[in-house]
Amino acid sequence: MGKKVSMQQIADYLGVSKFVVSKALSGKGGVSDQTKERVIQAASQLGYFAQSNTIQKPAETTIAVTRPRTRQKKIVIVLMPNIRFQTRESTYWGKIVNGISAKLEEDGLGILIVSEHSVDHFMDILNPKGIMGLIGVGVISSSLLLEVHRMGIPMVLVDHEDALIPTDTVFVNNTDCMYRLTRHMIGLGHRELQFVGSNQFSRSFKDRWIGFRSAVEEELGPSAVDGSKLLSVDGLTGPDAESEILTWAESMRLAGSLPTAWMCANDMIAIHVLRALETLGLAVPKDAAVTGFDNIEDAYRSRPPLTTVNVPKETLGRRAVERLLARIAKPSDPIDKLLINGEVLYRDSTSTK
Numbered sequence: 001m002g003k004k005v006s007m008q009q010i011a012d013y014l015g016v017s018k019f020v021v022s023k024a025l026s027g028k029g030g031v032s033d034q035t036k037e038r039v040i041q042a043a044s045q046l047g048y049f050a051q052s053n054t055i056q057k058p059a060e061t062t063i064a065v066t067r068p069r070t071r072q073k074k075i076v077i078v079l080m081p082n083i084r085f086q087t088r089e090s091t092y093w094g095k096i097v098n099g100i101s102a103k104l105e106e107d108g109l110g111i112l113i114v115s116e117h118s119v120d121h122f123m124d125i126l127n128p129k130g131i132m133g134l135i136g137v138g139v140i141s142s143s144l145l146l147e148v149h150r151m152g153i154p155m156v157l158v159d160h161e162d163a164l165i166p167t168d169t170v171f172v173n174n175t176d177c178m179y180r181l182t183r184h185m186i187g188l189g190h191r192e193l194q195f196v197g198s199n200q201f202s203r204s205f206k207d208r209w210i211g212f213r214s215a216v217e218e219e220l221g222p223s224a225v226d227g228s229k230l231l232s233v234d235g236l237t238g239p240d241a242e243s244e245i246l247t248w249a250e251s252m253r254l255a256g257s258l259p260t261a262w263m264c265a266n267d268m269i270a271i272h273v274l275r276a277l278e279t280l281g282l283a284v285p286k287d288a289a290v291t292g293f294d295n296i297e298d299a300y301r302s303r304p305p306l307t308t309v310n311v312p313k314e315t316l317g318r319r320a321v322e323r324l325l326a327r328i329a330k331p332s333d334p335i336d337k338l339l340i341n342g343e344v345l346y347r348d349s350t351s352t353k
Contacts, residue, residue, distance in 0.1 A: 005048045014042050025150065040142055044164040073110035076100075076324065077134040077153075079144075080115050091296040092266075092313060096137055096158055099317025107321070133324045135317075136160060139202055154331065156324045158316050161203050161337070168327055170320045170338045174204050174293075177309045177342040178211030181291055182263060184344065186219045188352045190261035190289060196245070196273060197265020198232040205265045208293060212263055233269050241269065246276040253280065260288055261350075267292035267299040270306055274349070285351035295345060304348035311342050 007025070011018045016035070023030040024039035031039075078100055080093065097113065104111050109132065133154040136145065140157070145165045148155050156168045185193060193216060199209040209230060216225040231248060233241055252258045262277075264270035270292030277288055284290050284304055292299050295310035319338055327333070 005043075005046045010039065010043050010046060010048060013046060014038060025146070036143060040146055040164050073108065074132040075110040075112050075130055076104055076132050076321070078111055078113045079134055079136045079140060079148075080113065081138055081140055091298065092294050092311075093138055095313035096317040096320075099314030100135055100137075100158075100321055101317075102314070103318040103321040107325070133328055135320045135324060137317075154324060154327045156320045156327065158320045159202070159204055166335050168323050168336045168338075170316050170323060170340070171204065171207075172309075172311045172316065172342045173339040174207035174342075175211040175214070177344065178208040178263070178293065179215045180211075181293075181307075181309060181344050182212045182215035183219060184346075185261045185263065185289065185291065185350065186215065188289070188350065191220065191224075192257070192259045193229065193261040193263055194231055194259035195229055195263050195265070196231045196233055196269050198234055199230060200232070201234055201265075208265050233265075233272075242272040242275050245269075245272055246279055249276055249280060258288070262288060262290045264290065264292050267294045267296045267306060267308055270308070270349075271298060271302055274302060274306075284349055289350040291350060300347065302349075307347045307350040308345050309342045310345050312340055315340055 007021045008018050011021045014021070016039075020031055020035065021039050021043075024036040025043065078097060080097070101111050131153055133156070134148055136148075136155060136157045137159065139160050140162075142162055142164050145155075145157075145162050145167070149165050149167070156170060158170045159172075161167075161169045161171075182193065193212075195209055195212045197205050197208065199206045213225050213229070216229070231245070233244065249258065262270070262273045264273055270290050273290050274284060277284055277290070282288055290306065292306040292308035293311070295308045299306040299308045319340060323336060323338060
């Protein structure tokens with residue numbers, strides 16, 4: 001076995017002091033966010049986080065907690081970022097949390113849902129001695145995940161992964177599902193296909209873009225797909241998304257290059273596309289086909305109902321609990337990335353060309 005990677009080696013690698021590295025890896029203040037990210041990345045590249053002795057137990061803190069007289073359940077933290085669209089009330093993330101909650105209840109375990117993106121605030125509410133493990137749902141910052149890793153809390157991520165921090169993850173099989181859906185659209189006769197969604201937004205969006213690109217290259221040839229086939233739209237679509245899509249669609253229509261099939265990275269983006277096409281006076285699916293991904297409730301309520309991929313959200317949550325319990329039982333096992341199959345649902349927003 002090779003020598004352990006030390007903080008001094010990281011410091012030498014970056015040309016900074018060991019004190020700076022220690023501050024950055026401790027999760028405390030004292031260094032800029034940019035410096036902290038540089039230290040985290042260097043530590044990951046050098047294999048620091050893969051070592052069993054890198055977890056630094058924090059000093060014991062006093063947290064005011066009212067404890068019942070009855071026997072307390074063991075607690076699993078469910079961490080969801082403090083983002084408007086990524087809440088327990090959402091028809092996507094909320095169902096994942098429902099699956100987590102149901103499985104924990106079956107196993108006699110308690111749940112504490114935390115919506116917090118600040119490392120300092122997170123530390124204020126968390127007592128590692130009372131926590132069995134943590135499940136992260138959705139996109140979470142590297143600094144926050146590093147703090148959990150530093151505290152030695154077992155964790156599993158759902159629909160997210162971080163290249164800097166080794167941890168178990170659970171995803172739907174995004175690449176394969178989008179590949180199958182894209183091949184279906186090509187089989188219907190579509191040749192002008194457009195992917196709508198930022199491949200930098202999340203691992204899921206990136207994998208969906210890869211599935212789209214692979215199917216187009218395989219069926220229509222490498223020249224049929226390039227950067228122009230990627231319309232970058234944020235996954236947490238706000239009020240500006242529809243305007244952005246509409247402006248792009250207007251320019252493409254003027255150029256005579258309007259897509260006949262819009263393959264969207266999620267259902268919310270697809271709904272914005274439907275509205276933009278309606279504004280342009282285009283009928284779906286007569287003038288253009290539109291597909292989504294995730295199968296949120298609004299997907300079948302839209303007009304027309306969206307062809308989409310059903311993500312088994314509750315199953316993702318349940319599998320995350322199973323993976324966490326397995327990690328707790330065997331902490332030295334290799335890191336797992338679980339892929340759950342999704343199902344393509346064919347609805348009225350697609351037709352033959």
